[in-house]
Amino acid sequence: MEGNRILLDEKAMERSINRITHEILEKNHGAGNLSLIGIRTRGVFLAKRVQDKVRAIENRELSLGILDITMYRDDIATLKTPQVKKTDITFNLNDINIVLVDDVLHTGRTTRAAIDAIMDLGRPNTIQLAVLVDRGSRQLPIQPDYTGIFHTAGPKEEIFVKLRETDDRDEVVLTTSL
Amino acid sequence: MTILVKNGRLIDPKNDRDEQTDILIEGSTIKKIAAGISAGSADEVIDATGLIVAPGLIDVHAHLREPGYEWKETIRTGTAAAARGGFTSVVCMANTDPINDNKSVTEYIMKKARAEGAVRVFPCGSVTKGLKGEDLSEMGEMRDAGIIAISDDGKSVRNARLFTKAMEYSKLFGLAVICHCEDETLSQGFVHEGSASLLSGLDSVPAIAEEIVVQRDIKIAKYVDAPVHITHISTAGTVAIIRADKGAYGKLTCDTCPHYFTLSDEATLGYDTSTKVNPPLRSRSDMAAIKEGLRDGTIDIIATDHAPHDVNSKDVEFNLASFGISGLETAFSLSLALVREGVLNLKELLRKFTENPARLLNLPYGEIAPGKPADLIIFTDQTEWTVDRNTFLSKGQNTPFHGFKMKGKNLLTIVDGNIVYRDADFKS
Amino acid sequence: MNWEHKDLLGVRELSREEILFLLESADSFKDISRRDIKKVPALRGKTVITLFYEASTRTRVSFEIAAKRLSADTVNISTGTSSVTKGETLKDTGRNLQSMRPDFIIIRHSMPGAPHMLSRILDSSIINAGDGAHEHPTQALLDLFTIKEKKGTLDGLKIAIVGDIAHSRVARSNIFALKKFDTEITCCAPPTMLPPNLGELGVNIEYSLDKAVIDKDVIMMLRIQKERGGTAYIPSVKEYSNLYCLREEHVSRAKHDVIIMHPGPINRGVEISDQVADGSYSVIIDQVENGVAVRMAVLFLLAGGES
Numbered sequence: 001m002e003g004n005r006i007l008l009d010e011k012a013m014e015r016s017i018n019r020i021t022h023e024i025l026e027k028n029h030g031a032g033n034l035s036l037i038g039i040r041t042r043g044v045f046l047a048k049r050v051q052d053k054v055r056a057i058e059n060r061e062l063s064l065g066i067l068d069i070t071m072y073r074d075d076i077a078t079l080k081t082p083q084v085k086k087t088d089i090t091f092n093l094n095d096i097n098i099v100l101v102d103d104v105l106h107t108g109r110t111t112r113a114a115i116d117a118i119m120d121l122g123r124p125n126t127i128q129l130a131v132l133v134d135r136g137s138r139q140l141p142i143q144p145d146y147t148g149i150f151h152t153a154g155p156k157e158e159i160f161v162k163l164r165e166t167d168d169r170d171e172v173v174l175t176t177s178l
Numbered sequence: 179m180t181i182l183v184k185n186g187r188l189i190d191p192k193n194d195r196d197e198q199t200d201i202l203i204e205g206s207t208i209k210k211i212a213a214g215i216s217a218g219s220a221d222e223v224i225d226a227t228g229l230i231v232a233p234g235l236i237d238v239h240a241h242l243r244e245p246g247y248e249w250k251e252t253i254r255t256g257t258a259a260a261a262r263g264g265f266t267s268v269v270c271m272a273n274t275d276p277i278n279d280n281k282s283v284t285e286y287i288m289k290k291a292r293a294e295g296a297v298r299v300f301p302c303g304s305v306t307k308g309l310k311g312e313d314l315s316e317m318g319e320m321r322d323a324g325i326i327a328i329s330d331d332g333k334s335v336r337n338a339r340l341f342t343k344a345m346e347y348s349k350l351f352g353l354a355v356i357c358h359c360e361d362e363t364l365s366q367g368f369v370h371e372g373s374a375s376l377l378s379g380l381d382s383v384p385a386i387a388e389e390i391v392v393q394r395d396i397k398i399a400k401y402v403d404a405p406v407h408i409t410h411i412s413t414a415g416t417v418a419i420i421r422a423d424k425g426a427y428g429k430l431t432c433d434t435c436p437h438y439f440t441l442s443d444e445a446t447l448g449y450d451t452s453t454k455v456n457p458p459l460r461s462r463s464d465m466a467a468i469k470e471g472l473r474d475g476t477i478d479i480i481a482t483d484h485a486p487h488d489v490n491s492k493d494v495e496f497n498l499a500s501f502g503i504s505g506l507e508t509a510f511s512l513s514l515a516l517v518r519e520g521v522l523n524l525k526e527l528l529r530k531f532t533e534n535p536a537r538l539l540n541l542p543y544g545e546i547a548p549g550k551p552a553d554l555i556i557f558t559d560q561t562e563w564t565v566d567r568n569t570f571l572s573k574g575q576n577t578p579f580h581g582f583k584m585k586g587k588n589l590l591t592i593v594d595g596n597i598v599y600r601d602a603d604f605k606s
Numbered sequence: 607m608n609w610e611h612k613d614l615l616g617v618r619e620l621s622r623e624e625i626l627f628l629l630e631s632a633d634s635f636k637d638i639s640r641r642d643i644k645k646v647p648a649l650r651g652k653t654v655i656t657l658f659y660e661a662s663t664r665t666r667v668s669f670e671i672a673a674k675r676l677s678a679d680t681v682n683i684s685t686g687t688s689s690v691t692k693g694e695t696l697k698d699t700g701r702n703l704q705s706m707r708p709d710f711i712i713i714r715h716s717m718p719g720a721p722h723m724l725s726r727i728l729d730s731s732i733i734n735a736g737d738g739a740h741e742h743p744t745q746a747l748l749d750l751f752t753i754k755e756k757k758g759t760l761d762g763l764k765i766a767i768v769g770d771i772a773h774s775r776v777a778r779s780n781i782f783a784l785k786k787f788d789t790e791i792t793c794c795a796p797p798t799m800l801p802p803n804l805g806e807l808g809v810n811i812e813y814s815l816d817k818a819v820i821d822k823d824v825i826m827m828l829r830i831q832k833e834r835g836g837t838a839y840i841p842s843v844k845e846y847s848n849l850y851c852l853r854e855e856h857v858s859r860a861k862h863d864v865i866i867m868h869p870g871p872i873n874r875g876v877e878i879s880d881q882v883a884d885g886s887y888s889v890i891i892d893q894v895e896n897g898v899a900v901r902m903a904v905l906f907l908l909a910g911g912e913s
Contacts, residue, residue: 068634071646071676071906081609082910084631084903120643376801377618379718379740379778384802449719493697497717497738 007151007159008172013132016148017046020130021053023146024099027128031060035093039102039114040068040085045165046132047101065089067100072113093122099146103161105131108142133172135159148172179221179595180204186226186556190233191529192536192545201231203552206595210548222597224590226556232528233546234266234297234553234593235510236535238433239331239356239409239481241502242268242299245286246275251486251573253287257296259484259506259572261599264588266297266553267535267543268506272304273332279304279315284323296598297591298553300539302356305330305344311337314344321351326539329356331409334391336362338398345404354538355399356407359391359416360457368497370458374443380496385413385464388457392416396423396430405429407538410483412438412457414467421476431538433479436512437503437578439468445578451492451499452578455485469521478534480527482509486574504567504574512579514559514586524559552595559586561603613725613732614904616741618782625783628903629751635906636899638675648906649676652709657699658684658735659715664870664894665735665745669712672901678709696720700727710905713737731908739773739831745869746779748900752893753824756865761788764861766818767809768850769828769877770799770839776869777828781807794818796849798839815850822860826867827852827877843876853879857887865889 008016028034031054038047044066051062066088076082100114111129118124128145136152151174153159162171181203188211189196200215201208217223237260243251253270260268270287272278278287284301291299303325307313309332317328328348334357335341348355364387369375375382392408396419399406408420411434424430437455442462445453453459471477485502492499510531516522522530536544543553565582567575591599607623617625638646654673656666666682673680694702696715703711704727712733713721718740725732736742754760765784771777771793784791791809793800804811812818819825830846840846857864866878866888874880882888 071634071638071648073648076648076906076909079910081607081627082906083627084634084906086634087637116647120646121641371802373803373806376803376806379738379775381739449722490695495696495715495717495723496719 002178003176005174005176006171007133007149007174010170013148013170013172016132017049018053020146020148021050021057024050024128024130025054025058027145028097031058031062034097034099035063035065035091036099036101037065037067037089037118039100039110040066042103042161042163042166043101045163046103050099050101050130063091065091067114067117069110069113069117072117074109074113087117089121093118093124095123095125097126097128098124099128099130101130103131104133104135104159105129105142105144106135106137108138108140111142112140132161133159180219181592181595181597182215182217182220182223183226183231183554183556184215184223186229186231188231188546189525189528190546191525192233192533193547196525201546201554203592203595206552208546208548208550208552211546224556229556229558229589230524231546231554231556233532233544234555234591235264235531236267236539236541236544237265237482237484237506237509238269238479238535238538240268240270240484240506241273241486242270243486244274244290245283249573250488250491252294253290253299254294254296255571255573256484256486256506257291257294257299259570261296261591261593262571262588262601263482263506263508264510264555264557264591265506266555266591266593267300267541268297269300269302269327269539271302271329271331273309277304277308278302278320278325279307279309281316281319281323284320284325288324297593298543300324300326300541302327302329302331304328305335305355306340309333311335311340314340314347317348317351317353321353325353326541327354327356329358329409331356331358333362334358334360338394341395342398342402345398345406346402349402349404352540354405354407354540356409357395358409359388359395361387361391368454368458369446370443370460372443372461374446378447378449380446383458385415385460388413389415389419392419396420396427399429400427405431408432409481410435410438410457411477412460412464412468414464417467417471417476421471421474424476431478431534432476433481434468434472434477435481435483436505436509439465439472439516440512441578449496450578451494451496452503452576452580454496454499454501455503456501469516469519472516472530473521478530479538480509480513480530482506484572486572487576488573489575492576502576503578504570504572504576506572507570508565508577508579508584510557511584511587517559518585552592554592555588556590556604557586557588561585561587563587609907609910612908613721614743614908615721615725615732615734616782617743617746617779618741620783622786625747625750625786628747628900628907629754631906632751632896632899632903635902636896638902639895639898644675645677646675647677649673649678649909652678652909653681653707654678654710654712654905655681655683655703655708656712656735657703657714658682659713659720660736662714662735665714668894668897669735669901672898673710673905675898676902676905678905696723697727700724704728704730710908733904733908736775739775739778741779741782742775743779744897744901744904745776746783747904748893748897749780749826749867749869750783751896751900752867752889753865755892755896756889757823760784763823764790764792764821765824765826766792766794766822767826767828768794768815768818768852770831771795771804771828772799772801772839773831774828780826781809792818792822794850796840796846815852815856816859819856819860822864824865824867825852825857825860828869829871829873829877847876851875851877851879852882854881854885857882857885867893870894
């Protein structure tokens with residue numbers, strides 16, 4: 001049966017991001033020496049929300065970087081029109097702790113590309129991964145440190161993350177096709 | 179051998195005929211033209227119902243490449259292509275190897291043509307020895323050996339004084355002088371200087387490279403009072419010059435080729451070397467002027483300038499490719515488009531291929547009349563077909579018309595009373 | 607926007623959108639060249655062959671660096687050391703290379719249409735690094751990138767192109783590319799160096815350099831094409847330089863924030879004076895840096911597949 005099911009509505013998404021933020025602060029014993037890097041496109045907006053919440057909770061300003069991983073993908077040959085957008089990381093990546101933020105974790109290849117990109121820019125102390133949705137079906141040994149929700153999507157299922165900054169609302173939708 | 183051609187539409191411009199009739203051929207001549215000739219003892223009856231019968235076409239300008247360039251074409255293959263294209267007589271140019279500037283080469287060509295030619299071959303001797311533009315060739319001896327015209331085609335005779343002497347001298351023999359008009363210092367290029375060359379960046383040739391030599395050659399002809407024929411004209415300027423001078427000077431004639439009224443320089447934009455030809459494909463307005471010149475009689479003749487080349491000469495960078503189009507097998511069909519476009523009616527079109535060339539060369543062909551040689555073709559102006567260079571009888575597959583859809587084609591060619599070409603589509 | 611081209615043979619066949627898309631990508635690739643690790647794995651395992659029938663150091667090196675920074679493997683073939691001197695035709699060279707399955711062939715040739723010929727024979731992506739007087743697409747793209755970087759836009763600009771326009775592939779490519787934007791282009795040269803129907807491309811024609819530079823945002827100087835018979839069109843290099851060498855007095859007639867460009871290599875004192883070449887308005891060095899970024903973007907975009 002074709003249909004949509006809402007996995008997270010606006011309020012639920014807010015709670016998830018809240019929890020993720022608290023977990024980050026708990027695990028890292030506060031906001032000191034932490035930086036956020038959001039993976040384009042939606043990861044950036046999620047990272048920004050975490051940044052806002054940290055400012056509200058701990059009155060600390062975390063550095064925020066924007067990472068485009070198109071140049072590091074392993075599947076360029078399948079993209080008809082590979083589009084590169086700007087990477088904008090103004091802070092030094094050496095010896096710091098980075099939290100990578102993305103909207104959906106699936107095969108793990110995007111995360112691997114992001115890690116490669118970061119390694120070419122510097123030598124961070126640690127990299128942690130925060131995702132809003134983990135949809136399983138990993139192809140690489142990559143695990144998130146912080147997860148919003150976990151839903152193993154089946155073969156006919158697609159998960160869409162909508163954010164008010166890019167779409168019309170905050171929502172995580174599961175779509176089943178026939 | 180007796181052949182009866184039944185019920186075709188006979189169009190003979192010279193004798194002003196356009197009627198449904200039968201033609202009886204006996205041996206090598208036309209015996210009788212009348213309606214309702216009985217088959218009687220005819221060896222072969224050809225049913226030409228729905229088809230058109232015309233005198234065999236005469237090509238005043240072709241390159242048969244023999245002797246010297248047999249890998250590009252031979253008299254055998256070139257004349258087979260001619261027969262397919264509807265040409266029963268072909269004039270072959272002198273830029274062979276060795277150059278046809280003396281009677282031995284002429285005799286060689288005549289001998290080969292008699293033995294292997296599918297159609298009549300008339301050699302054109304060179305004006306100057308070796309085509310070098312320095313000394314006159316032995317026209318008298320070549321004339322005795324069989325040439326019917328002289329030309330340094332491939333080049334112009336640069337030296338005006340020498341060319342004047344050549345034209346004067348040729349009057350002794352009544353040989354047609356066929357002029358290739360090109361100023362080499364201006365023609366150091368590969369395409370027409372115009373909109374296309376602006377975009378393609380190819381070195382180009384302005385129209386005046388042709389026009390200034392056309393003017394010169396006509397003036398020299400007038401000065402010595404000799405007939406002059408300008409070949410493969412391509413520009414609007416040349417048409418205008420000839421139109422103006424024809425009024426004052428009656429011994430001026432000219433020809434153009436099908437590619438000059440079918441393709442413009444836009445065809446060169448993709449660097450397809452099959453569009454590389456000399457003179458080059460010109461602009462659309464030049465094309466229009468050529469058609470107008472055909473319509474109002476300024477241009478007397480349509481010739482092919484058949485220039486076959488091997489693949490290696492053409493499958494290279496545009497600058498390096500040889501010039502030329504292998505045209506015998508497409509010329510007539512391309513020309514039939516002029517009738518559909520309303521530029522010429524069928525009779526006038528055929529005149530440009532039959533009566534006018536015969537008059538220029540003083541040949542007893544180009545008409546169908548009792549007692550005259552049986553050179554004729556049967557063609558359709560209706561059948562649609564697609565040009566496929568791989569089926570050419572010529573060795574030269576260098577044509578820009580590969581894949582073109584044509585309407586009308588030659589189906590049967592008779593030379594001297596013998597059927598030398600029968601198209602697969604023709605069921606008699 | 608969908609990129610439909612397998613090759614980059616010219617800019618004339620690109621749309622305005624495609625050009626802007628390329629320039630945007632180039633911006634990111636420029637960053638790569640400025641950081642410590644000047645490499646990304648995007649073209650890892652791809653083979654790039656540069657096939658240069660005309661001598662060139664800067665363009666070839668620029669392409670090679672671009673390819674290597676994308677982690678591709680590069681092979682350079684220049685005539686003189688290759689089988690071309692043994693008389694091998696372009697067609698055969700192409701066929702032989704094809705059997706080694708290169709992903710890219712970057713060709714520079716003295717005759718127009720050579721890259722097109724390779725494109726017909728080979729499955730590889732063909733990049734035209736200059737074919738006779740026809741086009742030099744990556745040069746035009748890096749020129750546009752430089753203009754956009756300095757001016758913020760490609761629209762509403764007045765541009766002068768000075769030099770042997772008739773024989774210059776850089777001029778052609780730039781005119782084709784810039785006319786896709788809202789630009790006013792003035793071509794300046796002696797009459798012998800201007801194709802007679804140049805106006806058909808929508809450009810102005812001016813014989814006098816003094817007049818051509820007035821109020822311009824960009825002045826682009828071209829080299830005298832000595833290797834393409836360029837000197838046959840002027841009595842002498844000295845006379846050309848008297849009339850067409852860009853000096854400081856010319857620059858002062860242009861807009862106050864004019865940029866001076868040149869594809870290189872410069873003939874100092876012939877097309878451009880030392881003061882102007884090294885002066886503050888000159889962006890010639892930026893052009894070279896941008897060349898690598900633009901060529902990386904081109905390689906990256908052409909590497910995309912047929913999905």
